[in-house]
Amino acid sequence: MEMQLLDYYKAIEAKSADMLQAAQSHDWDAVVDCEKACGVLINELRVQAEQNVLSVLERKEKTRIMQRILRNDAQIRILAEPWLAQLDHLGKVPASVMH
Template sequence: MPEMLIDYYKAIENSSAKMLEAARLKDWDEVVRCEGACAVLIEQLRYQSQQQELEPAQRKEKARIMQRILRNDAQIRVLAEPWLTQFEHLFEGQLQVMH
């Protein structure tokens, strides 16, 4: 369990890296699991950020961590796009029937 606020950012970055690795392996179930872990950590971070503040040096570290998380997210989106397109095509015919 993270104790300092910066530890939550590090844990989110770690989950983000795991998501990217799973996406590279096309393990979409694992991507979803890691995404769920990230969501929990983000909620905990929101709560903890009301109780604690980052030190100036930690704010710089947070900025670097956030940049890495955003880079991971962008790469995950690129890897997931073909899968999402394929997924949409599976339901195209069924969605038209429903309307």
């Protein structure tokens, strides 16, 4: 089954929720893995967005999805700050995390 444009946003949201859950569990390897998966989905979303247009209702849903993703991201960052500070102190901050 071919994914529709809105499906990519939903998949990114789901992976964002997985990333938040991993951060809440202090499973930083899983956070990094989820971040990589999000990157793949975002790249595919960009390709699909050039070829497809969302309807008015889909754009409203996209906005709701993006707001949830941003809330997840903010919570992840709060949880990750102590971990990132510790890694920075050790000189080992992964480049993928500091984008």
